[in-house]
Amino acid sequence: MIKGILFDKDGTLFDFNATWGAFTETLLLSEVGGDLARVQQLADRLGYDLANKVFFPGSIVIAETVEVVAGHILPLLPETDKASLIGRMNGLAAQVPQIEAAPLVPFVGGLKARGLRIGVCTNDAEAPARSHLGRAGVEEAFDFIAGYDSGHGAKPAPGPLLAFARAVDLDPAHCIMVGDSLHDLHAGRAAGMRPVGVLTGPAGAEELGTVAEVVLDSIADLTDWVDEQNA
Incomplete structure (x- = not known):
């Protein structure tokens, strides 16, 4: 689940x-x-x-x-x-304008409506990350936001992922890590989470598929996949 x-x-x-x-x-x-x-x-x-x-x-x-x-x-x-x-x-x-991989307000709203706990773990600094999410209108919807400088370490180490699991009181086995790089996916494996790849970064499906449980075109496909897994 x-x-x-x-x-x-x-x-x-x-x-x-x-x-x-x-x-x-x-x-x-x-x-x-x-x-x-x-x-x-x-x-x-x-x-x-x-x-x-x-x-x-x-x-x-x-x-x-x-x-x-x-x-x-x-x-x-x-x-x-x-x-x-x-x-x-x-x-x-x-200050960089962020190009959303999918419209984030309805996407994030759909996840929250399903009762899912959600977070962001980036190797960017926390302050720019919060700025980007805030301008997209979704910062407050996330239960956890961490950058490399938030005190939990940086990917591919599992520290920030385990911090998310603790923050939302979930077993890592009940969490997925969604990312576009092997750093993200290796961190997910190391933390005991299920790794999911997306193709909105430079890495291709073949590369991500060496670690990911599934590779999706973008987060736009994630909600249906999660629903299938939880059915």
Whole structure:
């Protein structure tokens, strides 16, 4: 019986490339003062295709924390320090318009109407995550929201997933972890949750299918699948 659903944010609740493609280019341009050669170096470092404004599968940006991503490009930005870079990244990220993978207000409302406990576990920072969910009109509907900096650790470690289960008083075996990356799915397995993949991030069905119990096109298909499992 599925009683709780924990969602990744980027690539799951929100379409990854549609949301973060333009942001990444803007960030890189701002960091190097419009120097296109350096922008290309940074894009290559991040696994970002500037021409098509999409992330390559395996890009470090897909599943890692902002601290890891900042540390990855810091050697190419000798004029700054890590703390300042992270601050600018979080500040910009909080303002990015999020492209919903499915209309979130009715989707989340449908889950709550079924009596399900729901949460968000992201490797983004908590403050930008709450900002994004708030602007989508669904922040208050979630029983639990955690970022990498919320004190529970970061995926693929199971800490934040187990924190969700404790917060909503559920056995992890009665919960599913829904995400678009192997980090999400491995975390789900490690926490004893059922992992569900979605294709609204850069990873394909074949990759996600190596870990996921099921791979759906998007969260739009999740409610029917949960109903089938609980029938």
